[in-house]
Amino acid sequence: MSRRSLLGDAGLLRRHYSAGWRASLLVALLVGVTVAGVALAPRALARLGDRELRHALMTTSATELDLAGIGQLGYADTAAQQNVATDVAIRNVRLGLPEPLRDLVGQPHWLARTSASTVTLPREQQLTLDLRLAIDLAWDQVARPVEGRLPDAYDGRGPIEVAVSRALAERVHLRVGDRLPNDPAPLLVTAIVEIDDPDGSYAVHSGDLVAPTVQEAPDTLPTVLGTALVHPDSASALREPMAGGSIVAWFPIDASRVRYADADTLQPQARRLASTPVELPNGGRLSLRTGLADVVERTSDRIxxxxxxxxxxxxxxxxxxxxxxxxxxxxxxxxxxxxxxxxxxxxxGRMQVRAVMVLEGLLIAVPVSALAILVVSTLVPATLGPVGRALPVLxxxxxxxxxxxxxxxxxxxxxxxxxxxxxxxxxxxxxxxxxxxxxxxxxxxxxxxxxxxxxxxxxxxxxxxxxxxxxxxxxxxxxxxxxxxxxxxxxxxxxxxxxxxxxxxxxxxxxxxxxxxxxxxxxxxxxxxxxxxxxxxxxxxxxxEHSVREGVGADVRLSAARFDDGDLAAVRRLAGVDAAALLTVRSGVELDLGRTARVEVVVTDTAALHDVRPDLPVLAGRGQDALPLLLGTDRAEEPEDVLLDQVPAVVTSVVGRDLLPGLDRRWVLVDQSALPTGAAEGDGEPRELLLVRVQDGAAADEVAGLAAAAVGGHPDVEVVDVDEELAAVSSSxxxxxxxxxxxxxxxxxxxxxxxxxxxxxxxxxxxxxxxxxxxxxxxxxxxxxxxxxxxxxxxxxxxxxxxxxxxxxxxxxxxxxxxxxxxxxxxxxxxxxxxxxxxxxxxxxxxxxxxxxxxxxxxxxxxxxxxxxxxxxxxx
Structure with a gap:
């Protein structure tokens, strides 16, 4: 090695840096680990945001999330022209969407159906059938015959061949070969089909095609509303019935492809879809809507x-x-x-001394930091903003x-x-x-x-x-x-x-x-x-825990149209139950606070409710000049002269409307012993809630299971408990x-x-x-x-x-x-x-x-x- 190489600037720096290199190596290792952690943190947060947004979308019902629309179907001279033109127009909706929304929207599915008409059943039954006819271009992929054959096209002559779902056939006792009088032609059942719907989205958007809807009212026969499939080429012959019907189209949202980095862009894109209807061929129109923007907004606030x-x-x-x-x-x-x-x-000089040490700092920090950033970015890919990219460098x-x-x-x-x-x-x-x-x-x-x-x-x-x-x-x-x-x-x-x-x-x-x-x-x-x-x-x-308990209303909540007299006593006797109260919710009751409005009235034994919910007061019973009320509302209220269904009343306290779950924006609570007989009956069917307080040390989910078994005679009972709800929230x-x-x-x-x-x-x-x-x-x-x-x-x-x-x-x-x-x-x-x-x-x-x-x-x-x-x- 020459004397020049030993005494030159590079040689002197090399000898200077090589002395005491262990301390420099220690600092380099510290910098590398730290930079790796700083580079990993924003990537972990970005991936956490992606997972949270996907979780929120995946746990949202298809009814709220999917891009769906309803409108009117236009008509061409032939069925082939009509179906193809409509299908192309609907598929072009997705192609016209901006990114990143287009990347989330899947291929569309649509069907057109007539308005419902009452059909005479072939066998005497204590019910009424309202039937609609539907055209689905992909019906041969969706409907799998379990009896009979798929219908032929209707050309205006003879009966209209239809396929009905197994659920509808079992509900109204239809069989292959049954004829149903109808206008403009009788219906002939040629097939009973099973709808292939692995993710449940078809049933959600097609309504009563997969499973019929039953409407029941007092003193009237139950009405069954269902839909039957016809051959797509029947559109021309069924022009008039279809003209009064509707078209339903939906585009599934693929939540697995969403990224939190696109949240601010997705919200306005999704909201703009509802502002402009989609024009279909020959005068048709389709109005789209999706709850994607609302879900993204709520989740973005949480993230x-x-x-x-x-x-x-x-x-x-x-x-x-x-x-x-x-x-x-x-x-x-x-x-x-x-x-x-x-x-x-x-x-x-001072600058030379500082420059030597700054150069050593660069030699210590830059190579190991570059390697750390490269390794982290390779192992943990994520979409980062400018701050996330700049932090490890800084x-x-x-x-x-x-x-x-x-x-x-x-x-x-x-x-x-x-x-x-x-x-x-x-x-x-x-x-x-x-x-x-x-x-x-x-x-x-x-x-x-x-x-x-x-x-x-x-x-x-x-x-x-x-x-x-x-x-x-x-x-x-x-x-x-x-x-x-x-x-x-x-x-x-x-x-x-x-x-x-x-x-x-x-x-x-x-x-x-x-x-x-x-x-x-x-x-x-x-x-x-x-x-x-x-x-x-x-x-x-x-x-x-507090918010979940607010949402449930107590440790355990049971809901049904009506509970029997012995249900409350049975629940109170269960192991682990500290207190229970039965609430009857009546809707459409007139409340006069200076202006008349219809509200929900909750009737209960307020002393028993106070045992379950100590934050709710005990209202006075009979013997008062005016009926004591607890008013739940989000408005600023200072009521003086109050009438509840023409009964003089007094508001003892005003509380937030969310204090009791599942009620309207304005409601009142009254003690059942103070309410006059026949007052505040309302104009709708009442529903009942059974609120349960669990003893300390008892598991709410176990008590909920015992309570559900105790009132098991009611098929429509819904049971919610804080443990189950907290577990659902914690899955986020x-x-x-x-x-x-x-x-x-x-x-x-x-x-x-x-x-x-x-x-x-x-x-x-x-x-x-x-x-x-x-x-x-x-x-x-x-x-x-x-x-x-x-x-x-x-x-x-x-x-x-x-x-x-x-x-x-x-x-x-x-x-x-x-x-x-x-x-x-x-x-x-x-x-x-x-x-x-x-x-x-x-x-x-x-x-x-x-x-x-x-x-x-x-x-x-x-x-x-x-x-x-x-x-x-x-x-x-």
């Missing part, structure tokens, strides 16, 4: 709330991450200090930036001190004031605008999202300003005691703390994130993934805290061992030396536990005021923070254990330096 909550929870970790990077960079700088000091003494560039900022040529000749804001100088007050001002501005923006609303308006607002980190930094600034004063007082009190350990440890903690601002910030943030995660996990669980990917995400954030905070303590302790190892060497020479025992070392970590750790716990308990109250969790948990009112003491204490205990272990690890590693070897005569 946005989840993203906002996780962003606020994880933003605090940014401060710890900066501290860890800074300590790692300072470790490398400590290895480079002698060489940099020599270069500076021989004429290297994280990687943070390392060379810290190398440039922390390289101070003026202090290269001094021994290495721990990374901290200088105790003297003009820069510290300015920096502290700036941090406190930013924290106040961030808190104001968070409370006034909210993280979700600000993100919708301006995208990701860094000032709002960074509120937890800025607030923590401001708290740390204030704490470190106050931190020395209690120690000074303690030091003065300890001077009168025997033994030098406490006095020396307190003095060192005040004058030259081993853990500076970066480590203090990491400790406070770490514990606050752990506490915040514990409180928010409990809050979300409590909010979900967002709900199921949020609590593990909070747990992961707490674990990451603990790991980063451990790294911070280890790095800070190792960085202070040389100065510590210099002091310990002197103390050893002066005669201190090993036990006393361990006591002095414990004072390095003890005061700041105790302070961090106190401040971090209090701050972690207060932060959820700030977050829940700025972030409405109702789109996530549901319910009428925003959930308030719920603190579970045992969970919080477990988090604090885990944090203390991590700090102790980190301190022991750092001291164990530092023992490789013998204290006596670090003592140099004349150094001080």
């Amino acid at each position: 946005a709330s989840t993203y906002a909550l996780l962003a606020l929870a994880l933003s605090g970790l940014a401060g710890v991450l900066v501290a860890v990077f800074a300590l790692g960079v300072q470790t490398v700088l400590d290895r480079r200090r002698p060489a940099l000091a020599l270069a500076s003494a021989r004429g290297a 994280t990687a560039l943070l390392v060379p930036l810290l190398f440039g900022v922390l390289t101070n040529p003026r202090t290269l000749h001094q021994p290495r001190r721990d990374l901290r804001v200088a105790t003297h100088g003009r820069g510290r007050p300015v920096l502290e004031i700036a941090v406190v001002a930013l924290a106040a501005l961030s808190l104001l923006s968070l409370v006034r605008r909210g993280v979700v609303e600000s993100s919708r308006a301006v995208g990701i607002d860094p000032l709002v999202v960074a509120a937890p980190a800025l607030l923590t930094a401001a708290v740390c600034v204030l704490v470190l300003r106050v931190f020395p004063w209690p120690l000074l007082l303690l030091q003065r009190r300890l001077r009168s005691r025997r033994g030098p350990v406490a006095v020396l440890g307190a003095a060192r903690a005040v004058r030259s703390p081993a853990l500076g601002f970066a480590a203090a910030l990491a400790l406070v943030v770490g514990l606050s994130v752990v506490t915040f995660s514990a409180v928010m996990a409990t809050t979300i669980r409590s909010g979900l 990917p967002v709900v199921g993934g949020l609590r593990p995400a909070l747990l992961v954030s707490a674990l990451v905070a603990l790991v980063l805290t451990m790294l911070t303590v280890v790095l800070a302790s190792l960085a202070a190892a040389r100065s510590r061992h210099q002091m310990l060497g002197v103390l050893r020479i002066l005669g201190m025992s090993r036990r006393q030396l361990r006591g002095v070392v414990a004072w390095e970590l003890g005061p700041i750790a105790v302070t961090a536990v106190l401040v971090g716990t209090v701050f972690g308990l207060l932060l959820p109250r700030v977050i829940t005021r700025a972030l409405d969790l109702r789109p996530f948990v549901g319910g009428r009112t925003p959930p308030q923070p719920v603190v579970e003491p045992l969970l919080v204490l477990a988090g604090v205990a885990a944090f203390v254990g991590v700090v102790v272990v980190a301190g022991l690890v750092a001291v164990a590693v530092g023992r490789r330096l013998a204290p006596a070897e670090t003592v140099k005569m004349g150094e001080r």
Whole structure:
């Protein structure tokens, strides 16, 4: 190797970087793991949003979700022209849709049918049959004959051959060969078919073609409404009957192809479909509608709330991450200090010294970060926005930036001190004031605008999202300003005691703390994130349980047209039942609050209902001048003169309409003993609800099963319980993934805290061992030396536990005021923070254990330096 290659710029840099390469390798590994995590987080969130949106769409009924329409069929001269033209026009609807909506919409299916007409049945039956004729171009693929043959085309002569579903044939006792008088020609049943409908969408959109509809009313015969298939080529001969009928078309929505990144584009595209009818050939028209936009909007609100909550929870970790990077960079700088000091003494300028270290930062961070981003993007593909793509890059560039900022040529000749804001100088007050001002501005923006609303308006607002980190930094600034004063007082009190350990440890903690601002910030943030995660996990669980119970109305709800007199007593006798109440809901009752309106009236024993629902009052019974009412409404009401079905009444309280489930926008509750006989009967069929309160420790789903069996004589009973509903809500990917995400954030905070303590302790190892060497020479025992070392970590750790716990308990109250969790948990009112003491204490205990272990690890590693070897005569 030539002398030029050894003494040139490249050679000198190569020799400079190769010395002490282990510290650089450690920082490179730390950067690689961190960048991989930062690159993975937005991808995991994007995939979580995709899964949540797909889950919401897949659990939505086809009636609400699919793109479907109803309209009138136009007619051409021949059936072939009519059918082909209509089919092409409907298929062109999908081709004309914009992306990404077109990618979700499947191939259409449509059928045309006549209006219903009453048909005389061949056998005497106690019912009436209203039948419609339908044309389906794909009928031979949908209808599978189980008896007979598929019909031939009707050309205007002879009977109209039809195929009926097995369900309709069994309901009205039709057989192959039956003739049904009808206009314009009698109907001949040539086939009984089974409809192939594996996903159930055909039955949903074709109405009574798959299964007949039965309408029953008092004192009248049941009416069966059904549809029969005819050959598609019968359209020309059935022009007049079809003219008064309708056409139904539907396009299935493939939820597995949707992406959350397309949510904002899908909503206006889906809404525009309902604004303009589709023109069909020969004067036909089709009006389309879909609930896709509403489902996407509701789900987007839930996903946005989840993203906002996780962003606020994880933003605090940014401060710890900066501290860890800074300590790692300072470790490398400590290895480079002698060489940099020599270069500076021989004429290297400040910019040259900084440039050398920035270049080393780029060499450390860029290759490993590029590899980490490439691996993560390959293994976890996802559609990201500009912020998600920029975050790992900015994280990687943070390392060379810290190398440039922390390289101070003026202090290269001094021994290495721990990374901290200088105790003297003009820069510290300015920096502290700036941090406190930013924290106040961030808190104001968070409370006034909210993280979700600000993100919708301006995208990701860094000032709002960074509120937890800025607030923590401001708290740390204030704490470190106050931190020395209690120690000074303690030091003065300890001077009168025997033994030098406490006095020396307190003095060192005040004058030259081993853990500076970066480590203090990491400790406070770490514990606050752990506490915040514990409180928010409990809050979300409590909010979900509360909203589910609101939706059910009690622990268990049974609904039916009518319950027998013994059903209530049977349910009350069941094991696990604490209380039960029977509610009768009557619709269409006149209520006069100054203006007459028709409302639903809930009649019950309000004392029994109060036992089930303590939040509902007991209304007075008979003996009152006016009938006591509880009014449920969302309007502002101050009623004075009230009449319920011409009975004088008084409103004792106004509550939200959602206080009882499944009722109209306005309803009233009355006590059954106070309601006059024959009053408030209503104009519709009443329905009854049986609300059950479950004993503590009993499972609601088990009680629901027993209650269903106890009233099993009613075929129309619907049973709902909070356990089943909560399980259904928890099946949502967002709900199921949020609590593990909070747990992961707490674990990451603990790991980063451990790294911070280890790095800070190792960085202070040389100065510590210099002091310990002197103390050893002066005669201190090993036990006393361990006591002095414990004072390095003890005061700041105790302070961090106190401040971090209090701050972690207060932060959820700030977050829940700025972030409405109702789109996530549901319910009428925003959930308030719920603190579970045992969970919080477990988090604090885990944090203390991590700090102790980190301190022991750092001291164990530092023992490789013998204290006596670090003592140099004349150094001080």
